[in-house]
Amino acid sequence: xxxxVAMHHTFLAIGLTKTSGANASIxxxxxxxxxxxxxxxxxxxxxxxxxxxxxxxxFIGIVTTxxxxxxxLSSFSSGDIFIFLSMAMQAFSFILxxxxxxxxxxxxxTGYMLVVGAxxxxxxxxxxxxDVGQITKLFEPKLxxxxxxxxxxxTAFGHMVYNYAVKHVGPTETAIFVNLNTFFALFGTVLxxxxxxxKGHYIGLxxxxxxxxxxxxxxxxxxxxxxxxxxx
Numbered sequence: 144x145x146x147x148v149a150m151h152h153t154f155l156a157i158g159l160t161k162t163s164g165a166n167a168s169i170x171x172x173x174x175x176x177x178x179x180x181x182x183x184x185x186x187x188x189x190x191x192x193x194x195x196x197x198x199x200x201x202f203i204g205i206v207t208t209x210x211x212x213x214x215x216l217s218s219f220s221s222g223d224i225f226i227f228l229s230m231a232m233q234a235f236s237f238i239l240x241x242x243x244x245x246x247x248x249x250x251x252x253t254g255y256m257l258v259v260g261a262x263x264x265x266x267x268x269x270x271x272x273x274d275v276g277q278i279t280k281l282f283e284p285k286l287x288x289x290x291x292x293x294x295x296x297x298t299a300f301g302h303m304v305y306n307y308a309v310k311h312v313g314p315t316e317t318a319i320f321v322n323l324n325t326f327f328a329l330f331g332t333v334l335x336x337x338x339x340x341x342k343g344h345y346i347g348l349x350x351x352x353x354x355x356x357x358x359x360x361x362x363x364x365x366x367x368x369x370x371x372x373x374x375x
Contacts, residue, residue, distance in 0.1 A: 148260025150187035153267055154229035161222025165209045170226045172205030172325065175358065178234040185238055188315060191256040193363045201354025204347045208325050211343025219266035237314035240306050249310040262294075303348040319358035322351045 159167055176199050182188040185371055240249060281287050308317045334337040356362055 146232045146239065147306075148256050149263040150232040151229050151236070151262070152264055154225045154232065156264075157271065158222045158225030158229060162220050162226060166220075166223055167226050167338070168209035168325070169206050170223060171230050172202055172209070172322065173227075174230050174234050175318040177203055177231055178237055179240045179315050181234055182313075182315040184279045186241070186314075188313070191360075191363055192316060193366075194315075194358050194360055197354050197356070197358025197362070198319060199354075201319060201358055202349030204324055204352075204354055205322060206347075206349030207350060208329065208344055211341045211347055234314075237309050237318060240309045241356055243310055249306040250303050253299075253306045257299060257302065296320050316359060319355055320357055325353050 179190060179195070179198055183190060240252070243249060243252065281290050305317065329340065329344060329348065333340060
């Protein structure tokens with residue numbers, strides 16, 4: 144609760160008001176790399192060089208995609224620190240979830256995390272943004288629908304499925320799929336916002352997909368199977 148919901152979302156909300164979207168995207172794109180580092184240091188997990196390469200390819204894809212629109216990076220600011228802390232807190236929480244007692248259902252844990260975390264974030268919001276009247280905007284049909292979809296489907300259901308995967312598959316194996324957030328977000332902007340994709344976007348998306356296949360161990364698995372068949 145403290146790391147995955149409370150601190151992650153609090154630092155993220157503060158950071159986004161103090162830095163550019165490009166900076167935030169690139170820093171958040173480093174989550175799989177930081178998760179991999181935590182897994183190596185704290186869980187003593189062995190990760191092949193090929194899979195490490197996949198993580199780096201995916202990160203390069205995130206950077207390429209984030210800078211493709213030509214907005215560029217902004218100068219370093221305190222917001223970048225908050226975004227990095229947000230990303231690091233979430234990565235560390237994945238390690239903690241993977242160490243749960245086998246009898247504890249991570250889906251139930253997600254429910255506790257979101258409820259307790261929501262209370263914490265709601266309390267902190269009074270100190271960050273004191274205009275309580277802004278809550279009334281959620282009663283507008285369009286904004287209210289977006290809020291409910293984000294809260295129920297994207298956040299609650301999404302976190303529940305992801306934490307379940309972290310527990311049963313492992314933090315490193317699931318972290319690489321975080322890069323696909325950028326993949327689907329870009330196509331969402333095209334479908335719903337009518338934005339244009341540039342050549343850099345396609346290159347970045349290709350690198351992200353390659354990074355996911357290599358970093359998840361799929362390529363490593365296929366390569367070992369072929370070697371085994373040849374040896375046989």
